[in-house]
Amino acid sequence: MPEQPRSPIAPLDESVETGTAPHGPTGLEPTPGVGHIVAVEAEPGRRRKKKFGVGAWIATAWLVLVVGAAVLAPILPIPAANDRFSGLARQGPGTNGHLLGGDSIGHDLLARLIWGARNSLTVGVSAVAIGFLIGGLLGLFAGFYRGRLEAVIVAILDILLSFPALVLALSLSIFLRGRTILGVQMTGLATVVLALGIIAIPALARIARAATLTWAQRDFVLAARAQGAKNRRLIFREILPNVVPAMVSLAFLAVAVVIVAEAALSIIGAGIGADKATWGNIINDGRGDLTTGEAPHIVFCASAAIFFTVMALNFLGDALRQRFDVRESAL
Amino acid sequence: MNTDERFPSAPLDGPLLDVDGIRTLFRTDRGLVRAVDGVSFSLERGRTLGIVGESGSGKTVLSRSIMGLLPKKNVVREGSIKFEGKEIGRASAEDMRGLWGTQMAMVFQDPMTSLNPVIKVGRQITESLLYHLDISRSYANELALALLASVGIPEPERRLAEYPHQLSGGMRQRVMIAIAIACGPKLLFADEPTTALDVTVQAQILDLLQSQQRERFMAMILVTHDLGVVAGRADEIAVMYAGRIVEKAPTNVLFREMRHPYSEALVRSIPKINNPSHTRLEVIFGRPPDLVHPPAGCKFSPRCPYVQEKCRTEEPPLIDADTPGHAYRCWFPVGTPEGRAALERNRAEGRLPVAAAEEAVPEADATATLMGGTASAPGSV
Numbered sequence: 001m002p003e004q005p006r007s008p009i010a011p012l013d014e015s016v017e018t019g020t021a022p023h024g025p026t027g028l029e030p031t032p033g034v035g036h037i038v039a040v041e042a043e044p045g046r047r048r049k050k051k052f053g054v055g056a057w058i059a060t061a062w063l064v065l066v067v068g069a070a071v072l073a074p075i076l077p078i079p080a081a082n083d084r085f086s087g088l089a090r091q092g093p094g095t096n097g098h099l100l101g102g103d104s105i106g107h108d109l110l111a112r113l114i115w116g117a118r119n120s121l122t123v124g125v126s127a128v129a130i131g132f133l134i135g136g137l138l139g140l141f142a143g144f145y146r147g148r149l150e151a152v153i154v155a156i157l158d159i160l161l162s163f164p165a166l167v168l169a170l171s172l173s174i175f176l177r178g179r180t181i182l183g184v185q186m187t188g189l190a191t192v193v194l195a196l197g198i199i200a201i202p203a204l205a206r207i208a209r210a211a212t213l214t215w216a217q218r219d220f221v222l223a224a225r226a227q228g229a230k231n232r233r234l235i236f237r238e239i240l241p242n243v244v245p246a247m248v249s250l251a252f253l254a255v256a257v258v259i260v261a262e263a264a265l266s267i268i269g270a271g272i273g274a275d276k277a278t279w280g281n282i283i284n285d286g287r288g289d290l291t292t293g294e295a296p297h298i299v300f301c302a303s304a305a306i307f308f309t310v311m312a313l314n315f316l317g318d319a320l321r322q323r324f325d326v327r328e329s330a331l
Numbered sequence: 332m333n334t335d336e337r338f339p340s341a342p343l344d345g346p347l348l349d350v351d352g353i354r355t356l357f358r359t360d361r362g363l364v365r366a367v368d369g370v371s372f373s374l375e376r377g378r379t380l381g382i383v384g385e386s387g388s389g390k391t392v393l394s395r396s397i398m399g400l401l402p403k404k405n406v407v408r409e410g411s412i413k414f415e416g417k418e419i420g421r422a423s424a425e426d427m428r429g430l431w432g433t434q435m436a437m438v439f440q441d442p443m444t445s446l447n448p449v450i451k452v453g454r455q456i457t458e459s460l461l462y463h464l465d466i467s468r469s470y471a472n473e474l475a476l477a478l479l480a481s482v483g484i485p486e487p488e489r490r491l492a493e494y495p496h497q498l499s500g501g502m503r504q505r506v507m508i509a510i511a512i513a514c515g516p517k518l519l520f521a522d523e524p525t526t527a528l529d530v531t532v533q534a535q536i537l538d539l540l541q542s543q544q545r546e547r548f549m550a551m552i553l554v555t556h557d558l559g560v561v562a563g564r565a566d567e568i569a570v571m572y573a574g575r576i577v578e579k580a581p582t583n584v585l586f587r588e589m590r591h592p593y594s595e596a597l598v599r600s601i602p603k604i605n606n607p608s609h610t611r612l613e614v615i616f617g618r619p620p621d622l623v624h625p626p627a628g629c630k631f632s633p634r635c636p637y638v639q640e641k642c643r644t645e646e647p648p649l650i651d652a653d654t655p656g657h658a659y660r661c662w663f664p665v666g667t668p669e670g671r672a673a674l675e676r677n678r679a680e681g682r683l684p685v686a687a688a689e690e691a692v693p694e695a696d697a698t699a700t701l702m703g704g705t706a707s708a709p710g711s712v
Binding site: 147218219220222223224225226227228229230233237238241242245 | 398400404429432436439444445447448458459462463510514
């Protein structure tokens with residue numbers, strides 16, 4: 001047993017010491033040992049999948065509530081949008097069984113808000129749909145074909161962006177009102193939808209173009225080309241499905257912006273019609289009572305509806321964006 | 332008779348692919364980049380050509396040039412490419428589309444980026460089947476299943492319904508191969524098909540390519556930087572340097588009678604398993620030449636241990652060797668008395684890159700030393 005006394009008392013082999021100690025023998029060079037490397041190695045997979053957070057769930061719940069109420073408004077047990085009740089004008093929440101009270105001329109405020117949601121959401125979703133479709137196509141073509149086509153499209157987008165959005169929306173809605181465009185008579189609603197849709201185009205087109213630029217470089221597009229796919233096929237089958245997620249998350253934010261813009265147009269009187277229930281009109285109607293302090297709840301309730309809806313859309317758009325980012329980086 | 336009617340323009344004699352003097356130049360702000368500079372070869376049906384060279388030697392650009400996959404803008408293409416006797420060197424994308432997928436296909440380097448991340452594997456395979464062949468969707472699905480099984484993917488039914496990110500790198504490359512061979516191309520380009528893969532998977536993928544190629548009697552152009560990869564698999568090897576073929580030979584001839592110093596250097600740079608541990612790895616000193624301003628004379632001369640004065644001024648043509656099918660571009664070929672004499676001369680004068688390495692000079696300095704040697708050479712030679 002010549003080895004037995006050696007192992008406990010023999011000075012540690014230098015290589016062993018540098019291998020296990022956090023610092024080298026001189027303390028100058030930090031030499032990570034085998035154990036350290038194992039510890040540093042990250043857990044693979046799974047963890048990367050981000051949770052759909054509480055905020056996103058609350059946002060979803062609110063949107064379901066608002067959209068549900070708006071869609072179901074005709075069968076909900078609420079008064080019609082233009083029903084007035086005597087003695088309800090400027091009355092606070094809870095008066096005579098009206099949950100949110102009345103507005104300045106005696107409409108039931110809750111009913112007015114729900115009917116308003118119907119109009120505001122219609123405007124928001126349709127305008128963004130127009131922007132999504134036109135902007136998406138412009139962005140895809142610009143990003144895919146590059147060259148002169150891209151230069152022209154980008155120039156048009158830049159021109160659109162160079163106007164203050166609200167001023168452009170205002171002039172467009174005044175210009176379009178009453179005309180017939182593509183066989184569609186421009187009523188108040190159609191005018192506002194089209195005007196705000198045009199405003200939504202540049203932002204969506206830009207993100208579509210940016211996404212297209214990166215995806216078009218990927219090998220799978222070249223691979224599809226090498227399999228004989230035509231350009232149109234490459235754009236719509238290979239690139240589009242990758243571009244849509246980025247656009248959808250922005251579209252959520254755009255709906256929020258358009259809802260606010262529609263309210264702004266209503267407030268200046270260029271909205272879908274002064275008698276129509278929209279969130280912007282409710283605020284506009286209640287402004288006088290806010291300054292006199294007689295019935296601040298009118299503006300407050302409508303503003304709260306806009307505030308929570310816009311915030312919910314932002315939250316959801318952001319949550320979606322994060323999810324899509326994860327999937328992309330996992331590749 | 333039937334075959335004649337169905338393929339009237341495809342004579343079964345003559346090479347499948349005949350490339351003659353092709354050049355691919357890129358217009359850049361710095362000037363013309365001569366990425367492929369006069370390459371000629373021909374490839375018979377069912378044979379494999381290995382194209383070997385380091386990064387920037389033009390091998391990928393060469394394969395994309397032949398397939399016509401380069402962008403139009405700022406690319407100059409010259410020379411003749413004949414596929415089944417038909418000139419395709421100047422064919423438009425429209426014309427090439429008739430060949431892509433069905434006549435020639437490509438397996439790309441990185442299976443991580445060459446599959447569409449948001450489309451299920453099954454649809455990515457059936458896509459081109461449905462597009463090129465007049466078949467029903469259900470039959471296309473059956474074919475996709477058979478293809479996945481034939482490229483060695485376990486549980487193919489399940490994989491068809493999965494997205495690329497659910498597959499490992501090796502599996503994805505198998506899917507890529509399945510897509511490429513789906514429509515039965517006659518020529519398959521494999522552009523560094525194993526570079527992005529784990530070493531343990533590399534051999535499997537190469538074996539798969541080889542077996543598919545044999546079964547389907549496809550010709551294959553296997554592009555790689557690793558001579559070891561093509562050694563047992565290619566019928567013929569072309570070694571590329573700076574956009575040119577510097578040596579070309581049937582595989583066994585190349586390894587037996589290697590003539591070009593660059594081929595020799597590539598072989599020496601393969602680590603050998605029976606070397607004792609801590610053997611210094613052989614490297615090729617310096618960098619590939621600037622393809623905008625390539626060196627005069629032999630493009631390899633600045634890095635060549637055999638370099639002589641003649642190499643720096645006069646570019647060697649492709650010289651035919653004694654063995655048929657073997658050609659090389661060198662004035663002082665390896666393994667000949669001239670070559671040995673050149674090497675001896677350089678060694679005696681201490682102008683070998685190896686000497687620089689033993690002094691452990693950083694790479695930039697080593698190049699400078701070589702350059703210094705170049706400058707002082709006229710007096711001593």
